[in-house]
Structures are given as C-alpha cells and as structure tokens.
Amino acid sequence: MNVEVSRRRFLKGAGAGVAGTSLAAMGFGEAEAAVAAHVRPMKLANTTETRNTCPYCSVACGVIIYAKGDVRKGERADIVHIEGDADHPTNLGTLCPKGAALKDFVHAPTRLQYPMVRRPGSDKFERVSWDAALDRIARLMKDDRDANFLASNQEGTAVNRWTTTGMLAASATTNETAWCTFKVAKALGIVGFDNQARV
Template identity: 75%
Template sequence: MNIDLSRRGFMKLAGAGVAATSLGAMGFGEAEAAEAAHVRAFKLASTTEVRNTCTYCSVACGILIYSKGDVAAGEKAEIVHIEGDADHPTNRGTLCPKGAALKDTVHAQTRLTEPRIRRPGADRFESISWDEALDKIARALKDDRDTNMILQNDAGVTVNRWTTTGFLAASATTNETAWLTYKTVRAMGIVGFDNQARV
C-alpha cells in the first residue's frame, strides 16, 4: 500500500496530532470530563490555615501553614501542608526548593524544639527549659556589659559603647520587629550588630 503524502499534507497531519494530544493533556479528554462531573472535598477543607514567614534566607517569603487538630481542645496540631502565600508581596505564592521542603524540615527527627546546653567539661548537650536558657543569656549579657561597657572615650566624650558582645539579627522578620530589635540593641550600647542576610 502506497500513501501519497505531500510535505504540506504531512505538516497538517502532524499539527493536528499535536493539537489533539495537547487538548487531551490539558484535561479535555473523556476521562477528565467524567472526573470533573462529580464534586470531591478539598484536601485542606478541614484544616486550620496560618500565615507565616519562611525560615530560610533573608528574602522573607510568605507561607501558608495548614494544620489538623484542635489545639483549644487539647489536641496536638499536626502540620499537613505548607505552600507559598499568593497574597504576599515578596514571593506572590512562589517558593524556592528549600521553602517548598519546609514540611520535611518541620517533621525532621533532628529538628531542635527546645534549648540545649553543653556544660563545662561535658561531652554532650543536654536539654534545659526556656526559662533557664533565657536566665543564663541575660546573666551573661549583664555581667559582660557591667565589665566592658565604655562610657567615655579618651577625650572625655560620652560614647556608651559595648564592644565585647555582638548581636546577629534574623532577617525573616517584619519591619516592626526589625525596628524594635535595632532600637533595643543600640540602646544597650552594642556596636557589633549585623543581620543574617549579610552572613
């Protein structure tokens, strides 16, 4: 059997084949039409949605966290889905690969959920309470500031500089939190102040 097909005829046939398979792939096939005929519940319909900021780099992308479980009733909330926030002006719903994998980070076995300390002479870290951790940090800051605060320079000018302690701020914060952090650090006299975004 001999098929007489011109170049123009071949191009028309190939174009029609591409169009037909494209329509099928976009959901215009018979199986997809039957699937769309019945309504099924949304996967996240019974979850609680919370807006937050991605914990990775300094871009501070907006994320939506979906959890199941009634915390008010004493149940533990389980995070079931994390996605980009389409209403956030920074990322408009998109996330990088690290941000897209946040759910795996949240459920990681190695994720720290409480403060830990390695005491002098110890070979391992031990867990401590948040109150104990904050008290230790406050005590160390107070002792260092009392010992090393420079009130005046050599010319007798008041400078109130504290140069032996530094502060590294988080970059994934709101403008209000960043402003408050800056004012607090500078009010204490700390000179060495930087941001995670530059590290």
C-alpha cells in the same frame, strides 16, 4: 512496516500536540479540571489553615501551613502540608526550592525544639527549661556588658559601646519587629548587629 513522515506532517502533528497539551494545562480540559477540583479539598479537609512567613532568607515569602488539630483548642497540631500564599504580595504563591521543602524542615529529626546547654567539661547537650535558658543568657550578657562596656573613648567623648558581644537577628520579620530589635541592640550599646540575610 515502514512509515514515512514528511517534515511538514511531523511539524503539523507536533504543533497540534503542543496546542492540545497547552490548552489542557491552562484548564480547558474537563478531565483535568474535574480531578483538580476533586483532589484539593480532600487533601486539606479538616485542617487548620495558618498564614506565616518563610524562615529562610530576607525575602519574607508568605506561606500557608495546613495542620491537623487546633492548637487554640489545646490539640496537638501535626503539619501535613505547606504551600506558597497566593494572596501574599511578596511571592504571589511561588516558593524557592528551600521554601517548597519547608515541611521536611519542620519534621526533620535534627531540628532543635527546646533550649539546650552543654555544661563545662561535658561532651553532650542537655535539655533545660525556657526560664533557665533566658536567665542564663541574661546573666551572661549582664556580666559581659559590665566588664567590657566603653562609656567614653580616650578623648573623653561619650560613646556607650559594647564591642565584645554581637547580635544576629532574623530578617524574615515585620518592619515593626525589626525596628524594635534594632532599638534594643543599640540601647544596650551593641555595635556588632546584623541579620541572616547576609550570612
């Protein structure tokens, strides 16, 4: 059977199809609205909702993290869903591809979760406590600063520079935290100071 369709009839049919699917996508279709209202509460029922900031770039988009279990009650929290925060003024609920894949980032088997150290001469990393890691960092910083701190330049002018150590800070943070981090770096005399927004 050969059906002949004129160009005018084809355009009318295509236009009607576009209009119908557009109306359904905007929420005018009763079936779609019923399905959307039914699925969302079921997916996120019995989860703890936590607002946070995406860790990737310096845009600092807001995200909502849904987890089973409440850490505040001593339970282990298992993250089951992450989405953009529609109430956040930066991204209004949208996320870039990296931000949309945050759940995979959290559950990645290669994600570092504990302080690790590789001893001199060793070919593998071993887990250490947070106290041991922070004590080691403080000791190494103190030794390097004592050995390389420049209190004054050749003309005798006070400069208070520590040029052998740099600091890389996080850009996805609040203005207050960024201000405090900058003050700590400059109080130590650190000259090389940057954040991952330009890395």
